[in-house]
Amino acid sequence: MNPDHNAMPPDMDDLLATPLLTPPEGFSERVLARIAAEGLPSAHALPSAVPPPVVPGRWRWLAVIGGSAAGVLGLSQLLAFIFGIWAATAAA
Amino acid sequence: MNISDLLPRLQSRDPAAATAAFAELVGHYQRPLFGYLGRLGLPSGQAEEVAQETFLRVWQNLASYRPGLAAFSTWLYTIAHRLALNELTRAAAQRESPVTADTPESVCEQPQPPEQLAARQQRQRLLHALHQLPLAERSILALAYVQELPLDDVARIEGCTPGAAKVRLHRARHKLAALLEPHHES
Numbered sequence: 424m425n426p427d428h429n430a431m432p433p434d435m436d437d438l439l440a441t442p443l444l445t446p447p448e449g450f451s452e453r454v455l456a457r458i459a460a461e462g463l464p465s466a467h468a469l470p471s472a473v474p475p476p477v478v479p480g481r482w483r484w485l486a487v488i489g490g491s492a493a494g495v496l497g498l499s500q501l502l503a504f505i506f507g508i509w510a511a512t513a514a515a
Numbered sequence: 516m517n518i519s520d521l522l523p524r525l526q527s528r529d530p531a532a533a534t535a536a537f538a539e540l541v542g543h544y545q546r547p548l549f550g551y552l553g554r555l556g557l558p559s560g561q562a563e564e565v566a567q568e569t570f571l572r573v574w575q576n577l578a579s580y581r582p583g584l585a586a587f588s589t590w591l592y593t594i595a596h597r598l599a600l601n602e603l604t605r606a607a608a609q610r611e612s613p614v615t616a617d618t619p620e621s622v623c624e625q626p627q628p629p630e631q632l633a634a635r636q637q638r639q640r641l642l643h644a645l646h647q648l649p650l651a652e653r654s655i656l657a658l659a660y661v662q663e664l665p666l667d668d669v670a671r672i673e674g675c676t677p678g679a680a681k682v683r684l685h686r687a688r689h690k691l692a693a694l695l696e697p698h699h700e701s
Contacts, residue, residue, distance in 0.1 A: 444553030
């Protein structure tokens with residue numbers, strides 16, 4: 424019994440602490456048979472032989488440069504479009 | 516048994532070493548686990564199913580156990596608690612009587628010495644009284660008498676604050692004491 428308990432008659436405390444059920448004969452063997460059938464879970468498995476895909480350094484730089492260039496190109500197109508509209512409305 | 520010593524062996528890649536360590540673990544926890552399931556009101560057949568499933572899930576999920584987050588016993592009883600409550604809820608839905616003929620106390624027909632008979636009758640009385648408690652109160656009472664679980668861990672398993680657990684436990688114990696009064700008519 425844990426120390427927080429204090430309201431129960433002592434014999435009932437003892438009775439509650441006495442197991443009302445006990446493991447049946449051969450219980451451990453049945454559990455071990457089940458885990459043997461299950462095999463080692465993933466926790467025990469060897470680390471995966473296939474490493475996660477890693478982008479090599481130079482390709483990563485190319486990707487960054489390509490992305491930046493595309494961004495700059497897109498922004499310049501947008502500014503040109505806005506300037507075109509402004510120029511057309513100013514001339515009218 | 517020190518779980519921190521056992522854990523590396525449990526997580527060993529050698530199946531024989533891992534199984535031997537797990538056998539130690541089952542040997543250590545099986546008795547208190549059955550005690551808990553008995554107090555919760557599961558008959559022996561269902562208790563064995565729940566206990567087997569608990570150990571199987573412990574085996575399958577050893578990788579997810581983090582020693583820094585909770586004591587191993589708290590983790591194990593959390594699994595058992597959920598499985599047992601599912602089982603009791605399912606049984607209640609099927610209108611099965613929780614006290615069935617396969618409880619160990621009710622199967623023995625052989626004559627017994629008077630002291631054994633008295634102890635058996637007392638256990639039957641306790642079991643009957645426990646079954647009259649609402650499941651939430653029976654559950655906290657069942658957990659509170661697991662030696663390895665302090666009240667904080669009981670509260671954690673029950674999903675409430677330690678203060679709330681203490682109140683529920685106090686109420687459950689008073690109700691049980693009243694149910695066990697000699698003049699109490701069930």
